[in-house]
Amino acid sequence: MSKLLDGKRIVIMGVANKRSIAWGCAQSLMDNGAEVILTYQNDRLKRQLDRIVPEGTTMIQCDVSEDENVEKTFNEIHEKFGNIDGVIHAIAYADKKTLEGGVIDVEKDGYNLAQDVSAYSFISVSRYASRIMNPSGSIATLTYMGSTRAIPSYNMMGVAKAALEANVRYIATDLGPKKIRVNAISAGAIKTLAVTGIKNHGDLLRESEARTVDGESVDTVQVGNVATFLMSDLSTGVTGDLIYADKGVHLLA
């Protein structure tokens, strides 16, 4: 039986471990027939990934903090495998000090680092990925509703997500003529490595779960299923947009 993503080669960036949203995306995409290429930040994470990914899965190191790493990664993918059909960017970072206080306490270095890794990297990824992408390609990133609301403790990450979402809208117009669409998934709060960097993340997770329509947090595969839709030809009419995968938290908050 044919599957939704048969014949599609998709790069998924930001798998740290089995709790990662990127891993939920990988599972959903593979179940739906995609060939996936995973990128990871460093060797330490690769050792963890070796334990969870199916044998034969392609994994490439890519630290997005340098443009040349991103360019090299997509060149390597092109040389080894040819064109791609999509990319999922599931990467964010802010240092501990920057996340400790309010936005009023954020200093220039911390601000620049958070913006660089969490928002600028989406520009460089879109630039180099789009150069090797087939028409009807799809680019997606992960965001959170702290971009438009002042969510307690989310602070600097909310500022970075606001920039990321603006990037989505502008890059969608840049890449429209190439028939490449660009969207964001706004996921509900899920306990991952990234979330544990947020001060009082226990409260954030509890509050979020309590505000879901059914009292249970969204899980990474449910978010991944939205990524499958965005990577599939079913979403060719959707671009520059944001889809919530948070079980209605944004409606009730």
Ligand SMILES: NC(=O)c1ccc[n+]([C@@H]2O[C@H](COP(=O)([O-])OP(=O)(O)OC[C@H]3O[C@@H](n4cnc5c(N)ncnc54)[C@H](O)[C@@H]3O)[C@@H](O)[C@H]2O)c1
């Ligand atoms: N977990 C949530 O509640 C939630 C909700 C909404 C959106 N998101 C977003 O989902 C995305 C994935 O996060 P997650 O929650 O799965 O956590 P995660 O910690 O599993 O993933 C974050 C990833 O970012 C990668 N990363 C950080 N700096 C990097 C760099 N310089 N180069 C390359 N990779 C780098 C990490 O290695 C890690 O794989 C993030 O953008 C996050 O903001 C998470």
